[in-house]
Amino acid sequence: MAKPKYKFQMYKQLQANIGNIYAEAKKAADEIGIPTDIRGKFGLTGGISGCPAPLRKDILEASERGAREVIPLAKLVDEIREIVKDVYGDEYDAMATSTCEAGLWVTFDTLFTPPNLGRGDNYRARYIIPWEKHLHHHGGYGRPFPPKFKDIFADRGTTPGELGFYGKRQNNTDTVIVPLEGAKYDCHGIKYWPVPLLTEVDPEASIEKMAMYAEIHEPMLTGFTSLGYETPGYGYGVKDEDGTPLLNKLMADLAHSYDLPYVVDNAWGLPFVGHDPRKSGADVVIYSMDKTSGAATSGLIIGKEDVMVQIRRALGVHGDRYGTTASYGKAAYVTFDPGKEALLSQIQALKVLRDHPEVLTKPVDDLYRIITEEFQNLNIPQHLKDGFIINKSYNSRAVEINYEGTWKNGQMGVPIFSIEDMYAGTNIFQSGMNQFGVIPTVAYDGNIYISPDLGTTDENGMLIEDVTRYGIKALFRLIEITCKYAGLLD
Structure with missing residues (x-):
């Protein structure tokens, strides 16, 4: 895939390849092994009003x-x-x-x-x-x-x-x-x-x-x-x-x-x-x-x-x-x-x-562990991985993945989608998750917020590790596919 000279050209290239990105994402869902019976029934956050999490x-x-x-x-x-x-x-x-x-x-x-x-x-x-x-x-x-x-x-x-x-x-x-x-x-x-x-x-x-x-x-x-x-x-x-x-x-x-x-x-x-x-x-x-x-x-x-x-x-x-x-x-x-x-x-x-605040905080600890483990397998150039910051928040019961640092020193970084992309349906890191059968989370402005509860916790609020891991694997795979079509992979 061609390496763009300017960032607006990167986004034009991504737009032209949305169909290809989604096709690869759909295929990757099978490669990851996401069970068909849970596709569309779990997601990366219980914190979106449009799709509330099940109650404990x-x-x-x-x-x-x-x-x-x-x-x-x-x-x-x-x-x-x-x-x-x-x-x-x-x-x-x-x-x-x-x-x-x-x-x-x-x-x-x-x-x-x-x-x-x-x-x-x-x-x-x-x-x-x-x-x-x-x-x-x-x-x-x-x-x-x-x-x-x-x-x-x-x-x-x-x-x-x-x-x-x-x-x-x-x-x-x-x-x-x-x-x-x-x-x-x-x-x-x-x-x-x-x-x-x-x-x-x-x-x-x-x-x-x-x-x-x-x-x-x-x-x-x-x-x-x-x-x-x-x-x-x-x-x-x-x-x-x-x-x-x-x-x-x-x-x-x-x-x-x-x-x-x-x-x-x-x-x-x-x-x-x-x-x-x-x-x-x-x-x-x-x-x-x-x-x-x-x-x-x-x-x-x-x-x-x-x-x-x-x-x-x-x-x-x-x-x-x-x-x-x-x-x-x-x-x-x-x-x-x-x-x-x-x-x-x-x-x-x-x-x-x-x-009993631990009912709310323990799933965050478990989620953070899974995300940091799966991040090690993210297959993009090391200089891009070095621009990621992963943080845990008890306030938001979330793990924040921020990658704006991939754009430091004038280098072309991991694509950043605006909030306008979210409302236009062109935020690939959100709409692309649907191809995996995973309900997406907020993923704009170079910042991805992941939280439990949307089919990833049991009736007592504890994290279901295998289901959660499927969602994290899907997100990182989508980042890899998108970077490929952005011209960032050698």
């Missing part, structure tokens, strides 16, 4: 038991609050939502956006976010600033216009996007697009830059937000002595210097075991409880009591108008009600996280 036995039993009882929903909400306070202390509070995105929506509308009521025109509000991965989630609730980012979500998702990502934008709210110092935003992919390459992010220099932006926008500034992940591929590899990402801590300090909230999107994260708001200083942390915690599809908001009062009010659970400690009523965001079964599953998941 203890979650199912707790949900079924509670479903047969008469229980006021306010009682279940208070039980969640009690478990959260057991771990984080009485100054923290919590509220469940239907999804993590619902949690983001109500939090941003409560804390960041201007009021609708009263005479006169509404003022404008702006919140600051680093230019990082998954930007369309926590960065999608305002009009992008500066204008060079105004079309950043144009092709993202399945629906354009008001019914797509643009429709998330809240009243008179802007999103100030700040590139991180040390990061690279090179263009990659068949759907050629700037991608955040974040393994070399400098937290101190990045905060100086954010502080400059904050000073510029101070009259309209209402808050700060970022991800809560802890790995180098997401830009959070530099940590303090307690293991807390320095970028999170510095963002909290900057937000509090303006007396403003710092909101953390930790969708792919665990309460208690993962991101700790007591250490990071975050005012609010939002979780997708079905991605890593093992609950039914739902979200959870954990935050300091003073801000949670307003969020709980918006969800109709703060208390009745005539004065009660709790309610389960109708408010602005009653549409985000998670329902009884989701609440029951969250309670059980949180109890396990509080009392």
Whole structure:
């Protein structure tokens, strides 16, 4: 296969050979020996909303038991609050939502956006976010600033216009996007697009830059937000002595210097075991409880009591108008009600996280071992293998495979597919996995996140090694095939 001179030519070559790549991948599934009866029934992550993982036995039993009882929903909400306070202390509070995105929506509308009521025109509000991965989630609730980012979500998702990502934008709210110092935003992919390459992010220099932006926008500034992940591929590899990402801590300090909230999107994260708001200083942390915690599809908001009062009010659970400690009523965001079964599953998941965290962490240790073992068999040139970084994250119950380092020193590296490729169906490292009968994981921006549970764990949540190993072998084989058609193999 010809070796391209420029990277855009590599991606043109890959596009022209997608059919050949998929044909080889399908054949490789037989060579690896993936049993036909499990193809299409397991995958590399239980953390994708579009294909939730099966529930553990203890979650199912707790949900079924509670479903047969008469229980006021306010009682279940208070039980969640009690478990959260057991771990984080009485100054923290919590509220469940239907999804993590619902949690983001109500939090941003409560804390960041201007009021609708009263005479006169509404003022404008702006919140600051680093230019990082998954930007369309926590960065999608305002009009992008500066204008060079105004079309950043144009092709993202399945629906354009008001019914797509643009429709998330809240009243008179802007999103100030700040590139991180040390990061690279090179263009990659068949759907050629700037991608955040974040393994070399400098937290101190990045905060100086954010502080400059904050000073510029101070009259309209209402808050700060970022991800809560802890790995180098997401830009959070530099940590303090307690293991807390320095970028999170510095963002909290900057937000509090303006007396403003710092909101953390930790969708792919665990309460208690993962991101700790007591250490990071975050005012609010939002979780997708079905991605890593093992609950039914739902979200959870954990935050300091003073801000949670307003969020709980918006969800109709703060208390009745005539004065009660709790309610389960109708408010602005009653549409985000998670329902009884989701609440029951969250309670059980949180109890396990509080009392037996090893149920969630041991599969990560086993997964890391399998991935590092199989990586030794990855048949690509050594200078490319040297550019891989493999990290373990308890917060995300995942193993991160980052390969942006394969592009160092001006060399042509392992193909990097953009998030636009994912939505266009041209991310070979995702769509190509289907040819093996393996449900793919998030694999864009030079970063692959692998987590258990999607047919790779038993009813108690423990890893099924042989099934997991099939998936890892398939991923590495797909990387080899793709590198071949990218012209990277001698």
